[in-house]
Amino acid sequence: xxxxxxxxxxxxxxxxxxxxxxxxxxxxxxxxxxxxxxxxxxxxxxxxxxxxxxxxxxxxxxxxxxxxxxxxxxxxxxxxxxxxxxxxxxxxxxxxxxxxxxxxxxxxxxxxxxxxxxxxxxxxxxxxxxxxxxxxxxxxxxxxxxxxxxxxxxxxxxxxxxxxxxxxxxxxxxxxxxxxxxxxxxxxxxxxxxxxxxxxxxxxxxxxxxxxxxxxxxxxxxxxxxxxxxxxxxxxxxxxxxxxxxxxxxxxxxxxxxxxxxxxxxxxxxxxxxxxxxxxxxx
Amino acid sequence: xxxxxxxxxxxxxxxxxxxxxxxxxxxxxxxxxxxxxxxxxxxxxxxxxxxxxxxxxxxxxxxxxxxxxxxxxxxxxxxxxxxxxxxxxxxxxxxxxxxxxxxxxxxxxxxxxxxxxxxxxxxxxxxxxxxxxxxxxxxxxxxxxxxxxxxxxxxxxxxxxxxxxxxxxxxxxxxxxxxxxxxxxxxxxxxxxxxxxxxxxxxxxxxxxxxxxxxxxxxxxxxxxxxxx
Amino acid sequence: xxxxxxxxxxxxxxxxxxxxxxxxxxxxxxxxxxxxxxxxxxxxxxxxxxxxxxxxxxxxxxxxxxxxxxxxxxxxxxxxxxxxxxxxxxxxxxxxxxxxxxxxxxxxxxxxxxxxxxxxxxxxxxxxxxxxxxxxxxxxxxxxxxxxxxxxxxxxxxxxxxxxxxxxxxxxxxxxxxxxxxxxxxxxxxxxxxxxxxxxxxxxxxxxxxxxxxxxxxxxxxxxxxxxxxxxxxxxxxxxxxxxxxxxxxxxxxxxxxxxxxxxxxxxxxxxxxxxxx
Numbered sequence: 160x161x162x163x164x165x166x167x168x169x170x171x172x173x174x175x176x177x178x179x180x181x182x183x184x185x186x187x188x189x190x191x192x193x194x195x196x197x198x199x200x201x202x203x204x205x206x207x208x209x210x211x212x213x214x215x216x217x218x219x220x221x222x223x224x225x226x227x228x229x230x231x232x233x234x235x236x237x238x239x240x241x242x243x244x245x246x247x248x249x250x251x252x253x254x255x256x257x258x259x260x261x262x263x264x265x266x267x268x269x270x271x272x273x274x275x276x277x278x279x280x281x282x283x284x285x286x287x288x289x290x291x292x293x294x295x296x297x298x299x300x301x302x303x304x305x306x307x308x309x310x311x312x313x314x315x316x317x318x319x320x321x322x323x324x325x326x327x328x329x330x331x332x333x334x335x336x337x338x339x340x341x342x343x344x345x346x347x348x349x350x351x352x353x354x355x356x357x358x359x360x361x362x363x364x365x366x367x368x369x370x371x372x373x374x375x376x377x378x379x380x381x382x383x384x385x386x387x388x389x390x391x392x393x394x395x396x397x398x399x400x401x402x403x404x405x406x407x408x409x410x411x412x413x414x415x416x417x418x419x420x421x422x423x424x425x426x427x428x429x430x431x432x433x434x435x436x437x438x439x440x441x442x
Numbered sequence: 443x444x445x446x447x448x449x450x451x452x453x454x455x456x457x458x459x460x461x462x463x464x465x466x467x468x469x470x471x472x473x474x475x476x477x478x479x480x481x482x483x484x485x486x487x488x489x490x491x492x493x494x495x496x497x498x499x500x501x502x503x504x505x506x507x508x509x510x511x512x513x514x515x516x517x518x519x520x521x522x523x524x525x526x527x528x529x530x531x532x533x534x535x536x537x538x539x540x541x542x543x544x545x546x547x548x549x550x551x552x553x554x555x556x557x558x559x560x561x562x563x564x565x566x567x568x569x570x571x572x573x574x575x576x577x578x579x580x581x582x583x584x585x586x587x588x589x590x591x592x593x594x595x596x597x598x599x600x601x602x603x604x605x606x607x608x609x610x611x612x613x614x615x616x617x618x619x620x621x622x623x624x625x626x627x628x629x630x631x632x633x634x635x636x637x638x639x640x641x642x643x644x645x646x647x648x649x650x651x652x653x654x655x656x657x658x659x660x661x662x663x664x665x666x667x668x669x670x671x
Numbered sequence: 672x673x674x675x676x677x678x679x680x681x682x683x684x685x686x687x688x689x690x691x692x693x694x695x696x697x698x699x700x701x702x703x704x705x706x707x708x709x710x711x712x713x714x715x716x717x718x719x720x721x722x723x724x725x726x727x728x729x730x731x732x733x734x735x736x737x738x739x740x741x742x743x744x745x746x747x748x749x750x751x752x753x754x755x756x757x758x759x760x761x762x763x764x765x766x767x768x769x770x771x772x773x774x775x776x777x778x779x780x781x782x783x784x785x786x787x788x789x790x791x792x793x794x795x796x797x798x799x800x801x802x803x804x805x806x807x808x809x810x811x812x813x814x815x816x817x818x819x820x821x822x823x824x825x826x827x828x829x830x831x832x833x834x835x836x837x838x839x840x841x842x843x844x845x846x847x848x849x850x851x852x853x854x855x856x857x858x859x860x861x862x863x864x865x866x867x868x869x870x871x872x873x874x875x876x877x878x879x880x881x882x883x884x885x886x887x888x889x890x891x892x893x894x895x896x897x898x899x900x901x902x903x904x905x906x907x908x909x910x911x912x913x914x915x916x917x918x919x920x921x922x923x924x925x926x927x928x929x930x931x932x933x934x935x936x937x938x939x940x941x942x943x944x945x946x947x948x949x
Contacts, residue, residue: 167554174555178562182569182688194516196559198523200770201496203556205528206548207769210536211798212489215820216482229483233490240497249451249667251487256666257455258484260655261462262804262861267655270860270890271648275641278888324619334618342634346887349638350645357646374642376588381639383589384631385880387596388897390575390928391921392743392876393568395898398695398920399742399913400565403558405699466865474812481809482816485802492769492801537823538776552773560738560770568924572691573684576931580939590932597929600899601922606707625711636880637887644884 160411172407172415175400176423186430188423279350284340287330295330298323349377452661459659527551592631599628676938687931694927698919705922708915710903713886717871717893718754718907720844726759728843729836733858734766734775736850740875741774744848746914747873747901748778751846754908756786761832762794763842765818767806767853772799776822791830798822803853807861811839840866844892847872855882859890873900 160168177192220226236251238244287295302319309315328335355367356374363371408416458480465477503517534546545553581587598604605624609615615623657663697703710718724730732751736744755762762783766775779796788794797818800806809817814837815827827833835841845868849855855872863870873895874882886894895904898921901914 163550167550171554171558175558175562178559178566181566182685190513190516191519192559193563194519195523195555196563197499198520199527199551199556199559200523201499201520202524202527202531203552204492204769205496205524206531206536207772207799208489208492208801210531210824211772211822212486212801214536215818215824216486216800219819221819225479225482226486229486232483232487236487236490236494237497239494240501245668246447249447250454251490252666253451253454254458255484255487255491256658257458258462258480259804260455260658261459261465262808263655264463264652265466266804266860266865267648267651270856270864271644272652274864274888274890275644275884278884279641328619335620338620342630346634346638349635350641353639353642354645357642374639375585377635377639377642379585379589380592380631380635381643381880383592384596384636385877386571386575386589387593387600388876388879390568390571390597391600391899391925392897393565393571394691394695394921394924395743395876395917396561396565396739397568397691398699398917398924400558400562401692401695401920402699405696478809478812478816481802481805481812484805485800485809485817488801488803488805538773539780539823549773549777553777556770557738557741557774561741564739565742568695569688569691572924572928572931573687575928576687576935577680577684579932579935581936590936594929594932597925601705601925602707602709602899602902602918603705603922604707605709606705610707623709625709629711632880632883633887637883640881641884644881 165413165415168407168412169415169419172404172412173419175404176416176419179400180423180427183427186427188426279347281343283344283347285336286332287336291326291329295323295326298326298330348373353377448667451667452664456659456661459655463659527556592636595631596628599624599631673941676941680935680938680942690927690931691924694923695920697923702916703919703922705919708902708906708918710907711896711900713891713894713896714900714903715893715907717895718904720869720871720892721751721754721758721760724758724760724843727761728758729761729763729841730755731839731842731845732762732764732779733845733847734764734771734778735768735847735854735858736766736774736875737768737770738774740850742913742917743875743898743901744850744873745774745778746898746912746917747895747904748775748848749782750901750904750908750912750914751848751873751895752779752782753786753910754904756782756788756793757908759793760843761836762788763797763833763836764794765797766799767803767857768850769799769801772822791825792832795830795832796822797827804857804861807839807853807858811862811866813837814839838866840868842868844869844871846870848874848895849878850875851878854878855891856885859885864890873897 174192174195177188178196180186181189217226217230232251232254235247238247298319302316302323305313305316305319327333352370352374354374356371356378361367404416406412408414461476462480465473499520503520505511506514506517530547530551534540534548536548537546538549538552540546575593579586579590579593581590608624615621654663658666732748732755734744734748752762752764762779764775764779766772776796776798779794783790783794797814798821800817802809806817815833818827820826821830839845839862845858845863847855847858847870849858849872855870855874855878858872859870862868869892871891871893872882874897876897879896882891882894882896885891895901898914898917901912902918905912905915
């Protein structure tokens with residue numbers, strides 16, 4: 160590892176442990192990390208704004224005539240900071256909001272409303288089609304023929320058995336078909352009961368109450384699943400941080416983790432002893 | 443003057459909104475040109491909009507420093523962070539990799555300061571989601587029981603090892619042609635009751651968004667103008 | 672027993688923090704390599720779709736996340752880039768998230784170096800532009816206007832592979848790896864559905880329940896859900912990357928939380944005061 164990498168590991172480990180110290184209680188290490196976080200993020204965004212937007216799109220523009228209007232729109236936005244002329248920013252906001260709204264209407268309508276409604280309203284009960292029944296007959300015949308020709312144990316017979324099994328599932332009203340239909344019905348009922356719960360402004364009494372309660376049950380499953388996934392997601396982040404802390408604890412990183420940890424604990428204990436820590440709220 | 447302050451913004455919003463929305467339905471060469479102009483204008487304006495946000499942050503923290511409020515030293519750190527990162531960015535010419543192919547100082551700061559700070563900040567929530575579950579998830583009613591059950595199915599069912607016990611050890615993989623492995627059960631919960639609820643919510647949000655967008659374009663909703671005359 | 676549970680339910684939450692830390696740290700110190708990983712249908716669908724693309728097909732990959740979601744989305748992004756390069760597809764990468772710009776660049780470059788791909792001929796990194804939906808809408812008409820230069824400040828007109836990539840519909844497949852909005856849903860609504868471009872992608876765990884509607888409706892050809900999805904993709908690609916290694920930690924953590932929920936509920940039922948008594 161180069162010196163730059165080791166210095167970097169020390170910085171990264173220090174900042175990570177600073178933020179982790181919040182788990183014990185709010186403290187200066189955490190605050191330091193928190194404010195630095197805000198600063199470097201803004202600094203980075205500025206770099207990207209200058210080098211990936213301002214320079215290529217405005218400074219080096221091929222046709223300045225096309226760039227002047229949006230730059231004016233942009234500068235007018237900044238009049239927000241000058242109370243006397245801040246009303247000028249309304250023109251810019253009108254452009255930004257008008258554009259966003261104009262785009263949102265057709266996009267939301269097609270992708271969310273039409274396509275999603277289409278995926279909800281599928282045939283609730285499906286019966287085997289004539290073609291599927293024919294395919295079943297053919298598959299059964301092939302199976303019988305293969306069995307007669309090759310015997311029961313041949314791989315060809317096994318394959319034919321498999322094909323016949325799947326043909327039976329689509330060629331008759333099988334469990335698989337029933338399962339698919341039940342799923343479609345539940346989906347349909349779920350979407351409508353949730354909409355019912357949100358939209359019906361009539362008093363929720365009798366059957367309306369029951370149907371909208373069904374909607375609530377669906378919402379609960381959605382919330383529960385969301386919670387489960389949130390746990391997994393946060394743990395993935397945490398795992399990665401702990402992995403980095405562990406990587407920085409060995410001799411090749413000059414023992415960054417243990418040294419920083421000991422120093423931090425030392426400072427926190429000292430602050431606790433001298434009474435400086437009592438100013439921060441604890442858990 | 444009042445026209446420039448009140449009516450003109452509404453007219454701009456109406457014209458831009460209608461032109462943008464109609465572009466989708468009249469795909470001619472000219473309207474495509476207008477569309478690309480508008481999106482390019484928006485991109486450049488959005489750059490300034492970010493500056494608006496940074497300006498507000500700067501005002502808050504410079505105010506704290508000026509008034510020497512408690513913890514003003516931390517506000518100094520915000521500016522230290524901005525200046526350090528920006529300076530490093532300028533030194534690197536805004537590039538991640540130098541012309542010789544080695545990572546620039548910008549990359550160094552990004553990898554060793556920004557990534558750990560941001561990633562750790564959000565990873566802290568991992569601890570809190572766990573303690574929240576222990577403290578507040580109680581099967582008190584049918585609703586809360588369903589919520590708990592869905593959470594447990596997702597938590598346990600998404601661990602590959604659970605599927606190993608379920609399918610490889612207990613032999614639960616298929617019943618009458620219906621797949622009943624752990625991922626299939628989680629998959630069903632996610633693609634059926636979960637999709638139903640989420641889609642209901644999405645319809646609601648979408649209808650609301652379209653209604654708001656129409657109100658904005660036709661000047662009924664004017665909150666974006668702010669207060670005053 | 673009752674008193675024990677009463678005490679347990681009231682314990683300082685920092686004990687739970689400690690348990691979480693231990694559960695995630697154990698597999699880091701000693702990998703368990705728990706078995707049982709199997710590709711789910713949406714992940715398999717995505718893999719199969721890419722396998723079916725002919726050599727030289729054009730693929731757009733938008734890395735719509737920042738360092739906060741790096742552990743979850745970087746592995747799947749890397750696996751997809753690797754797959755595309757293995758199949759010799761033309762990769763155009765970009766991001767809608769400003770703070771993810773360097774991250775996306777690193778993923779693409781490291782996979783490209785490993786695959787021996789050539790910049791400008793096999794892959795390009797366009798970088799970032801502000802404006803979210805405006806970027807997508809602009810790309811529908813002319814990518815060269817939205818991104819006049821790539822992230823190395825080279826004119827797009829001078830990059831060989833960009834000569835026949837002008838608009839969004841020139842892509843055979845588009846991806847978004849999204850930590851929220853703008854992300855997968857934005858790409859679907861403002862880009863893919865409009866231009867009839869096939870769309871695939873992945874999201875953080877938090878967004879899996881919301882993205883499920885697009886998987887069910889078929890608006891996505893395939894989908895990678897969080898770290899587990901990424902591990903499944905690594906399995907299909909026959910390599911063991913960060914996602915696969917991370918599964919042990921997630922496993923122990925998830926079991927711990929499930930156990931805590933069950934324990935808390937047993938405690939709740941045992942210590943519950945009968946109705947009517949305050």
